[in-house]
Amino acid sequence: MLDLLAPIGRYLNPYMLEISTALIACSLVVFGGEINRILRQAMRSQHFLIRTVVFILVNAFGYGLIIVKATPYLSRTLNGLNSGMMFVIVLTSFIAIGLWAQRNRQI
Numbered sequence: 007m008l009d010l011l012a013p014i015g016r017y018l019n020p021y022m023l024e025i026s027t028a029l030i031a032c033s034l035v036v037f038g039g040e041i042n043r044i045l046r047q048a049m050r051s052q053h054f055l056i057r058t059v060v061f062i063l064v065n066a067f068g069y070g071l072i073i074v075k076a077t078p079y080l081s082r083t084l085n086g087l088n089s090g091m092m093f094v095i096v097l098t099s100f101i102a103i104g105l106w107a108q109r110n111r112q113i
Contacts, residue, residue: 015089026081032103
């Protein structure tokens with residue numbers, strides 16, 4: 007089965023950096039609400055300015071840093087796999103993110 011999907015996977019190889027960026031960005035969009043909710047609960051008793059600074063640091067620099075640092079790692083990892091397996095993992099990951107977003111009413 008994976009041999010049948012290998013040509014599609016080979017076609018995706020040159021775009022792996024973009025696909026990895028999209029996977030990480032989609033994951034952060036879906037899970038960002040939960041992360042921000044937990045952060046809001048943890049920072050509830052703090053002063054407004056401290057909460058604002060932490061929000062800016064997490065959203066602007068934290069998420070950006072995750073995208074910048076995790077994208078090359080994910081790209082290398084996916085490129086190291088068999089082309090058919092890589093295609094299945096990419097497809098399954100996007101479907102799982104979409105299902106999670108649907109279940110949590112983000113779509």
